[in-house]
Amino acid sequence: MAELEPLMTRESTDKQMYRLPDSQTRLEFKIYIERSHDALKNKIYPTRISEGSSGSYFVYDSEKKIIGVFKPKNEEPYGKLNPKWLKWLHRIFFPCCFGRSCIIPNKGYLSEAGAYLIDRLLDLDVVPPTFVTFLVSPTFNYSKLDRSATEARKYLKSKFG
Numbered sequence: 001m002a003e004l005e006p007l008m009t010r011e012s013t014d015k016q017m018y019r020l021p022d023s024q025t026r027l028e029f030k031i032y033i034e035r036s037h038d039a040l041k042n043k044i045y046p047t048r049i050s051e052g053s054s055g056s057y058f059v060y061d062s063e064k065k066i067i068g069v070f071k072p073k074n075e076e077p078y079g080k081l082n083p084k085w086l087k088w089l090h091r092i093f094f095p096c097c098f099g100r101s102c103i104i105p106n107k108g109y110l111s112e113a114g115a116y117l118i119d120r121l122l123d124l125d126v127v128p129p130t131f132v133t134f135l136v137s138p139t140f141n142y143s144k145l146d147r148s149a150t151e152a153r154k155y156l157k158s159k160f161g
Contacts, residue, residue, distance in 0.1 A: 029133075039062045039064075044061075045138060046060065048083065052084075055075025057070045057140070059135070070133075076106060076108045081141045110132070115127050116131075
């Protein structure tokens with residue numbers, strides 16, 4: 001009988017329709033971001049997770065404790081900078097057998113963040129807190145053009161302040 005019951009009743013829909021993640025969760029996330037930036041300043045860089053189908057990285061704090069997982073959007077499954085070779089082979093040799101053609105390249109991260117918002121709305125608590133942020137690290141997989149541009153900026157900054 002439970003599987004026939006709706007996930008949300010009329011009353012819960014009215015109360016929760018526009019509820020976003022509570023401020024405590026956002027505050028905690030902001031603190032984690034600050035801790036990760038402190039670690040990056042101390043040259044404690046994210047490390048790639050070997051499992052999975054995309055470039056995912058453990059993010060550390062200054063005490064080298066794992067505080068989160070970061071997934072660069074350009075290293076998503078079937079993304080052009082994905083460091084996992086198996087997905088590259090799938091994309092090149094078997095394009096119609098593997099993949100998620102419904103997801104626009106480099107936009108899968110929005111699906112994950114959206115899934116978290118829906119999970120919160122429905123009070124399911126099965127999706128871990130997921131937020132969109134910006135993070136830069138030399139351990140991420142960048143294109144040659146991006147790396148060259150960064151080096152040029154550093155050089156110009158050192159010459160002209």
